[in-house]
Amino acid sequence: xxxxxxxxxxxxxKDGVVPAMTQTHSDYRLSQLDQLEAxxxxxxxxxxxxxxxxxxxxxxxxxxxxxxxxxEKAFYPAKIPFPVLQVDTGYDFPEVLATRDNWVNxxxxxxxVASVEQAIKDGIVVDDGKTSRNRxxxxxxxxxxxxxxxxxxxxxxxxxxxxxxxxxxxxxxxxEFGQWDPxxxxxxxxxxxxxxxxxxxxMRIFPISNWTELDIWDYIGREGIEIPSIYFSHxxxxxxxxxxxxxxxxxxxxxxxxxxxxxxVRFRTVGDLTLTGCVESTASTIQQIIExxxxxxxxxxxxTRGDDRFSEAAMEDRKKEGYF
Amino acid sequence: MAxxxxxxxMDLLRFATAGSVDDGKSTLIGRLLLxxxxxxxxxxxxxxxxxxxxxxxxxxxxxLTDGLRSEREQxxxxxxxxxxxxxxxxxFIIADTPGHVQYTRNMVTGASTANLGLVLxxxxxxxxxxxxxxxxxxxxxxxxxxxxxxxxxxxxxxSEEVYDEIHEEFTQFATKLNVPDLEVIPISALQGDNVVTxxxxxxxxxxxxxxxxxxxxxxASDRDLVDVRFPVQYVIxxxxxxxxxxxxxxxxxxxxxxxxxxxxxxxPSGMTSKISRIDLFDNEIAEAFPPMSVTVHLDDxxxxxxxxxxxxxxxxxxxxQDIDAMVCWMTTTPLQPRQKLAIKHTTRTxxxxxxxxxxxxDVNTLHRDQETxxxxxxxxxxxxxxxxxxxxxxxxSKNRTTGSFILIDEATGVTVGAGMING
Ligand SMILES: Nc1nc2c(ncn2[C@@H]2O[C@H](COP(=O)(O)OP(=O)(O)OP(=O)(O)O)[C@@H](O)[C@H]2O)c(=O)[nH]1
Ligand SMILES: [Mg+2]
Numbered sequence: 001x002x003x004x005x006x007x008x009x010x011x012x013x014k015d016g017v018v019p020a021m022t023q024t025h026s027d028y029r030l031s032q033l034d035q036l037e038a039x040x041x042x043x044x045x046x047x048x049x050x051x052x053x054x055x056x057x058x059x060x061x062x063x064x065x066x067x068x069x070x071x072e073k074a075f076y077p078a079k080i081p082f083p084v085l086q087v088d089t090g091y092d093f094p095e096v097l098a099t100r101d102n103w104v105n106x107x108x109x110x111x112x113v114a115s116v117e118q119a120i121k122d123g124i125v126v127d128d129g130k131t132s133r134n135r136x137x138x139x140x141x142x143x144x145x146x147x148x149x150x151x152x153x154x155x156x157x158x159x160x161x162x163x164x165x166x167x168x169x170x171x172x173x174x175x176e177f178g179q180w181d182p183x184x185x186x187x188x189x190x191x192x193x194x195x196x197x198x199x200x201x202x203m204r205i206f207p208i209s210n211w212t213e214l215d216i217w218d219y220i221g222r223e224g225i226e227i228p229s230i231y232f233s234h235x236x237x238x239x240x241x242x243x244x245x246x247x248x249x250x251x252x253x254x255x256x257x258x259x260x261x262x263x264x265v266r267f268r269t270v271g272d273l274t275l276t277g278c279v280e281s282t283a284s285t286i287q288q289i290i291e292x293x294x295x296x297x298x299x300x301x302x303x304t305r306g307d308d309r310f311s312e313a314a315m316e317d318r319k320k321e322g323y324f
Numbered sequence: 325m326a327x328x329x330x331x332x333x334m335d336l337l338r339f340a341t342a343g344s345v346d347d348g349k350s351t352l353i354g355r356l357l358l359x360x361x362x363x364x365x366x367x368x369x370x371x372x373x374x375x376x377x378x379x380x381x382x383x384x385x386x387x388l389t390d391g392l393r394s395e396r397e398q399x400x401x402x403x404x405x406x407x408x409x410x411x412x413x414x415x416f417i418i419a420d421t422p423g424h425v426q427y428t429r430n431m432v433t434g435a436s437t438a439n440l441g442l443v444l445x446x447x448x449x450x451x452x453x454x455x456x457x458x459x460x461x462x463x464x465x466x467x468x469x470x471x472x473x474x475x476x477x478x479x480x481x482x483s484e485e486v487y488d489e490i491h492e493e494f495t496q497f498a499t500k501l502n503v504p505d506l507e508v509i510p511i512s513a514l515q516g517d518n519v520v521t522x523x524x525x526x527x528x529x530x531x532x533x534x535x536x537x538x539x540x541x542x543x544a545s546d547r548d549l550v551d552v553r554f555p556v557q558y559v560i561x562x563x564x565x566x567x568x569x570x571x572x573x574x575x576x577x578x579x580x581x582x583x584x585x586x587x588x589x590x591x592p593s594g595m596t597s598k599i600s601r602i603d604l605f606d607n608e609i610a611e612a613f614p615p616m617s618v619t620v621h622l623d624d625x626x627x628x629x630x631x632x633x634x635x636x637x638x639x640x641x642x643x644x645q646d647i648d649a650m651v652c653w654m655t656t657t658p659l660q661p662r663q664k665l666a667i668k669h670t671t672r673t674x675x676x677x678x679x680x681x682x683x684x685x686d687v688n689t690l691h692r693d694q695e696t697x698x699x700x701x702x703x704x705x706x707x708x709x710x711x712x713x714x715x716x717x718x719x720x721s722k723n724r725t726t727g728s729f730i731l732i733d734e735a736t737g738v739t740v741g742a743g744m745i746n747g
Contacts, residue, residue: 032336041617078562163391189436196737
């Protein structure tokens with residue numbers, strides 16, 4: 001077997017003198033954020049090495065921006081070796097689309113846009129007027145993955161977001177219908193990921209599974225990277241619906257009794273603007289956001305996502321169908 | 325609040341729960357999260373509403389982690405839930421695992437990356453076959469720290485005798501296992517005794533609360549900083565004008581400290597070279613150590629590709645096609661001699677033939693059964709494999725990364741076995 005030579009003498013230099021370099025990490029410890037970064041980069045490289053056609057699902061939100069940053073680091077100075085896919089609901093915040101374009105241009109990656117409007121026109125999904133755009137995204141996304149022949153799709157889901165997500169593997173297997181079977185997940189041991197799939201199936205990959213909302217903000221602050229301006233405090237015309245503050249917009253006509261007024265707000269998550277609420281906030285720097293998140297008493301999804309509020313298992317059900 | 329900047333933790337501890345069904349693992353995690361104020365109002369409200377709708381007298385804290393519909397319906401955990409919380413000094417990643425024997429594979433999943441295993445027993449029942457099985461698995465997985473939480477002390481009148489008895493029984497059992505560090509804590513997950521706050525019901529107990537122990541257990545020294553192991557994951561070749569000759573070997577350090585100037589050997593070819601540079605993104609760094617993900621450059625134009633390993637000339641793993649390992653089997657079709665499977669070890673993939681199963685381990689008695697030549701689902705045994713490609717292995721006891729592998733069913737693509745190499 002291996003020869004266990006014991007501590008290598010040359011680690012301490014020839015005459016037992018500790019070279020200056022060793023002192024840079026006298027205790028060889030990585031901060032927890034650096035550990036998370038290292039784990040995520042490992043996952044990106046593993047997928048790029050083992051899958052024929054990966055794609056990164058990019059919403060322009062803070063989580064997918066952190067994913068982009070990690071992918072950038074994983075392959076630097078080469079370009080990210082896979083395209084980026086965005087599902088355009090038609091109801092996206094313009095600030096988010098602007099940030100998306102800046103990122104895509106800076107990194108020189110290919111952008112594939114799957115439009116819900118187009119999917120409705122092509123009869124891929126049916127808009128019955130009752131189904132939310134969020135739900136129509138599922139069919140649009142699955143169709144785009146199939147058309148592109150993508151075998152692995154990176155998602156920015158974090159396990160701290162929601163209790164069904166807390167259950168999901170880093171490599172999450174999807175059958176030919178794009179479905180997730182939470183009761184039959186593959187064992188996932190150590191950092192030995194199993195990427196085997198059959199024809200027509202694909203794998204969802206969650207490289208930032210172990211990051212929390214605060215880790216994301218910490219990292220954005222540390223890296224000094226661009227995020228959409230709507231995460232920071234700004235003036236906006238909003239109205240109250242179901243206990244949430246929603247943006248006044250032509251896509252979201254006011255109902256009886258609803259009045260729009262200008263408030264000082266920011267967003268904790270970004271999604272379909274007809275469903276994504278904002279919170280009143282004066283936080284205009286990353287540090288102020290971190291302070292605010294650290295004392296928040298409500299989860300980011302509970303506070304601001306109409307799509308998760310319908311039932312206790314709303315997220316699990318959407319995930320089974322193939323949601324992000 | 326406004327003028328004290330929020331302090332973010334530097335340290336990370338991963339721990340996994342273990343123990344029989346209904347011993348209170350999920351309740352304990354719920355309690356830990358609640359008492360350390362990591363539960364949000366909307367989460368607690370949802371759980372309170374479900375509890376009262378079900379007619380419970382108290383809030384079922386297990387609902388905070390049992391996130392799947394079928395788990396809530398059946399009142400048991402089926403798959404691992406990962407939960408997170410932080411104190412000013414440490415971030416915790418919790419894997420709340422299922423106790424049911426049918427879902428042992430999910431327990432193994434949660435425990436494989438843990439620094440600390442938290443085994444619960446119900447004070448009324450003492451050790452069960454399942455608590456022993458989980459303790460054996462934690463010890464095989466070399467989870468370096470173990471806590472035995474004697475739970476439901478409220479149901480045994482907070483009796484010191486009951487605690488002593490279980491403490492004694494477990495300590496006896498643990499002497500036959502590999503348990504470098506053990507702490508035994510009497511708690512009530514439901515009432516909160518000794519979880520975050522010290523119990524007034526057990527004045528006879530003078531040890532730490534669970535939370536105190538989790539915050540202070542020393543984990544930094546659990547890594548191997550001596551034996552250099554760098555499995556190559558990916559070769560970076562930009563093919564751009566600016567970085568025309570760039571050729572970097574990307575991977576995550578699995579052991580030791582790498583530095584520019586180090587003489588290294590590339591396995592399995594055995595070619596030697598020297599590290600010319602180490603990159604972390606766009607920075608050149610002076611040294612790389614576990615678990616950093618970096619890019620290594622070598623002096624000479626040696627042929628290196630994914631699946632190769634960079635090590636030191638006088639300290640390298642031996643390429644081997646004959647593997648002797650403890651295997652946890654995780655599927656209903658038994659593992660048998662002559663069976664062929666796919667194997668993944670670090671960044672190397674090949675095929676493996678089962679040559680022999682030398683014994684099956686009885687998790688209750690630790691008896692080695694040499695008669696049964698197969699491993700059923702959730703069983704553990706010693707297995708000899710012959711692989712199509714040489715693997716660059718270390719004993720699992722020396723390195724959890726280069727000493728572990730998974731077995732994959734080639735027809736279904738499912739992970740069916742977890743292996744820990746002997747040596
Ligand atoms: N009286 C009392 N009851 C407890 C205590 N801890 C847990 N329980 C109860 O024991 C039952 C099972 O608890 P769970 O937390 O679901 O058990 P578990 O270990 O997670 O079970 P599995 O995940 O299915 O293996 C629940 O009804 C809890 O309320 C305790 O300290 N005292
Ligand atoms: Mg449980």
